[in-house]
Amino acid sequence: MEPTRREWLSTSVAGFGGLALTHLLARGDEAKPRAEFHGGLHHKAKVKRVIQVFLNGGASPMDTFDYKPELVKRHEQTLDFGLKATATGTVGPLMKSPFAWKQHGQSGRWVTSVFPHLSGCVDEMAFLMAMQSKSNVHGPASYLQTTGFLLPGFPAAGAWIGYALGRLTDNLPTFVVLPDSRGLPYNGSGNFTAGFLPATHQATVINPSSPVPIPDLAPAPNGKFATPTATNDGFQLLQKMNRQYAEDRPGDARLNARVEGYELAAKMQIAAPEAFDLARETKAMHELYGTDAPTNDGAFAKNCLLSRRLIERGVRFVQVWSGAGGPSNNWDNHNNIAAELAPAARQIDRPVTALLKDLKARGLMDDTLVVCTTEFGRMPFTQNKTGRDHNGGTFVTWLAGAGIKGGVAHGESDEFAYQTAKDRTTGYDLYATVLHLMGIDHEKLTVRHNGTDRRLTDVHGHVVGAILS
16 A cells, blocks of 8 residues: 555655655655646647746846837937836936847847847747736736736746646656846745645745755755654654644645655655756757856856756746846846846847757757746836836737747837737736646636635736737
8 A cells, every 4th residue: 555645754764865765666646747738627738848037127128129110210309208107217218229120030020139149049939029017016017927916925827837737747846946046036936936826836946056056955964963763753753743733624735735845855855966967968058058158147047958957857837037136137227228238138148049949959849838028128218318117018028839830929019119009918818828838728727715716817818829820
């Protein structure tokens, strides 16, 4: 008979490593995903796993992908955008992009010079050119674009997907977050919480650049008292406490989540060292991603390479962050677009391009979706002479991979990239589309919480069929 989870915790004689071995030798039905890949939950799935690159701070569309000749024509002219046009400063004159524009690929997609590598992939991308946010404040806008709500406490997309589809592997987390090496984004871990979903769907945050990439995965060097005998005694005590807790609170799912967390930690002790070991990659692969680039650029490149290794090994949703929270070292370019946006773009240009090429070469693009988004855009007029303020009015998101029609663009902003003008889309539409590709009807994926049937897409969202193959 297969041992129960609590029996695993009490009978291991070699700590978590022994627990993991026991589990690997005796997998039960509960370890299996809830839905087969192609079957999906509600219809046939095209996407098995997702890598999301999030540009923290609000990437400027009119300096990257949204070419506006009118900004060039009317550079330095002053227009009346109204008293509420700006978020944090005063309205300055219109400003054209300081970067050169050029058309790329058979699709003729306009891209500025900040993306010399990524511009070569435009025929494989689908662009949402008229994304709009309800907020031009970092915190609420980031929550909205990661969880579907302006307020904290709601489950992130990765948590919803793990809850709906289950695990692809027992040895690694279903939802992994790779933050910028300089720190967590605005809202910190609130962007990747499980919210009211079972805690087992919480993201696992991994920082490969840190001396301890995953806290508490291995015993501390000074913990020599943690012998196999002491560990077994501790597990027996824990088992006794767990049994009493479960008897007193039969409807509380937190104990189950905690036990699953211990199990995952045990299995990761075996699987994680190999998965995180980038030294196993060839020199050519490191050169492709640019992992030897100095400081944060190299760290982001390593995160992109690691994201591929993780989805290869069964992680369903990997979120790679570019930019930390705060007034600098991100895409929040209030002071000087030329000086601030260029290094942010350089950080992602080569590694994300390498990721797309690597996934394609390995055949992983056949069932993997890559999404690159941000919380909002920037204003077409200046702030602090050469910067741009927050703008929830319009921004750009792109997708590539399974189920995506490459080389297309959906939606248009107005002549200044100030507001959406045609075929507006939102984060709700983005996630309705992502869930659709994963075999999920976003309107049917609900959880009853405080008397309300909650969804990742709230009460909104439509699948953007124009970008689907």
